[in-house]
Amino acid sequence: MSEDRPLRGRKLADRRVRVDRPHQPFFRYAGPGQLVAREAASRPTTAVGRAWARLKSTAIGRPLANEEEIGERLAKKKALAIFSSDAISSSAYATEEILRVLLIAGAGAFIWSVEVAVAIALLLGVVSLSYRQVCRAYPSGGGAYVVARENLSQLAGLVAAAALLIDYVMTVAVSTASAVAQVVSVEPGLYGVRIEIGVAVIALITVANLRGLRESGNVFAIPTYLFIGLTLLMVGLGLVRVMMGDAAPVAPQPDALRAGTEGIGLLLLVRAFAGGSVALTGVEAIANGVPAFKPPEARNAAATMTTMAILLAVLFVGITVVADAYQIMPTMEGGQTVVVLLANAVFGGGSLLAVGFAVATALILFLAANTSFNAFPRLAAILAEDGFMPRQFSFKGDRLAFSWGIVLLGGIAAGLLVAFGGETHALIPLYSVGVFVCFTLSQIGMVRHWFSVREAGWRWRATINAVGAVLTAVVLIVVASVKFWHGAYLVVILIPILVAMMLFIDRQYRSTAAQLAVAPDRVVKPTRRDHRAVVPVAGIDRATIQAVNVARSISDDVLAIFIAQDPVRATEMRARWEAQLPHVPLVVIESPYRALTGPLLAYLEVLDRNWPGERGVPVTFVVVPEFVARTWWERLLYNQSVKRLRAALVGRPHTVVVDVPYRREDPESTPDTGRSAGGSAVSRPDPPAAT
């Protein structure tokens, strides 16, 4: 199609025509018969749709194309901030968890805190070494779930996945509660609105993550590095003071917890170890998100894992050593946290550095939640691709983020925060059980992996994983038994429920796929099947006539059905129909009980039964005239019965529902019956069939 008249050239005979390219704003040809949709093709056409798109674009940014995905990948520095903020931030409360347990045996038991912290750091070393190997062996991500699924069994994989999903939800709730506690430490007046602050922060992180990986990395990198820098400074300064003998014990706060009188024993140390093991939470996140790294993905992920483990060990053990030297006493819920008390002691209470540290700690604890916002949706997407979660979880949103997973995580975590009243210590018992289930399963899985591949160095790799498996299994038993009655039993109940749910979804998808499957070698031949069209009508108007015309284009066998509520109206309708649409038979059904859908469905049944058996069941096209409302209030006024009718017909065997929309603006919608019997065919667009 040419644009307009030929354009004249410089010479007399040189004429040319510019050719219209109607596809150009919406599509791009990529090959023969192959089009790629442009952004404009997805642009909403209605006013409401456009307003929603504008709002979404303001909140989360413009939609990104698939080819921009590589630009969304993370370099190591940003990836450390995104994937390690969870692990690194646990150094802000892991020491406190140890001290709270040891306090039962009196302040003198604090001396054991360093030994407990070192033992946890050693465990961290083994676990991170093992996960480095997971990164290299499974570069497509998925962490413990994929390792267990591939090397143990599908069930083991699902147990790991369920534990991980619970863990990620807990991370968001615990980190946010902990961050709010940190803020309340500095400003106690905010204790009353701690839940509201927590929920608002979760909402903000949710939106930031919906904006995509790279942007959330930009937002979250600074606080992470600020926390690392200030904590290293605090630990360094504290150690110098300890060595110089300047570390004077800090007097207990008025709201300090009372020291117990229980004797120090192995059980107490084990409980302290279980409490402090929250430091290991989040270590697996990097292994789950390997594809988010810039190439070479596996190498970069493994390097980031090592950096994270070293940083976490230094910070955690450092804080514990300095806190022990200063004899910091934990306070009651709502009071100052151990790290804030320590910062006050080292930097000086109220100093810029102390306040800066408290702010950085609160920020990184908020950001720890962000790690889960990256890991949870990725795991959910892998599970969805494997058929264990609804498929929506594998769809990427406008910004190439797994939007469904992000929104679900935000919703559940906020709900949990509200349910537990925003208290960190009420949430922590639920926390580390899931993590250690994953650690143990992935380590066992890796041992089997090395035995099956037997590549260079497999013996020492398998040994590391075996040691890790034994250690994490022991910790799992300890953590589960110590924390069982404090809330960990909930995890023990939740994991089987989640696994059962995932198996149910998988079975559902499999059975549907089996029912819908077409053999790959089958050549589909054109079939001929009888069909007829039925048009439910409520009167004669332009919408009805348009529907009747559509029905006649579908089939020669067209029948109009009018459900009448009183005999007088039925007689009037028949008279008018036979005068104006004599070529289409009308069946009038009187409905003394005023029902519309029931008599229509019953009549369709009767039609089916009357069909000659030797011709097979015909396809019935139910052609429904629908008046297109222009405004929201028109939508309330019209088409309510059409919706009911459609809902009743969906799923009816051998039935196809055809909507025929009538727009008042359509010039071609003028009826073809002319102005015979009744003058104007219609004076106003009566609500069609079923309004």
Add this chain to the structure above:
Amino acid sequence: MSSISQGAFRRAVVGLAGGVSDERIVRLTASLARLQRAELVGVHVVEIDWTLPIDADVAGRSEEAQRVLDMAERTAEEVGQKLQPVLLQARDVGAALVDEASERDADLLVLGLPYRKKFGGDFAIGRTIPYVLKNAPCAVWVIREPIIEERS
């Protein structure tokens, strides 16, 4: 003209023949256009012989013609430059290119020169390039395809 000799231009028309050299010339011109914030117009001309009217529905129905322009647009976008695609029908490709460049007030017209290996190898200079070189009101760049020497 002196600015063109230094590689500077403000509006360039790139003639797209639908061959392998299209991507090369678009990429090169788009990179240069991006540096100096110049406009880029990609023109593909479908030649209509005298048996058909000039406005016959030929190019609009040709997926290949659309693909040539879409690929050029995509190549330009890959280097961060916008390319305005134009599809023309004309009796003579050279004349249409010159007229389009003239009407758009372009100061540069870019063409690719393909190399054919057949019959010992030669440049397929054809009719279009000589016509454009002789008649274009602006500077003309003819970008030669590299000759890949076969090792004996």
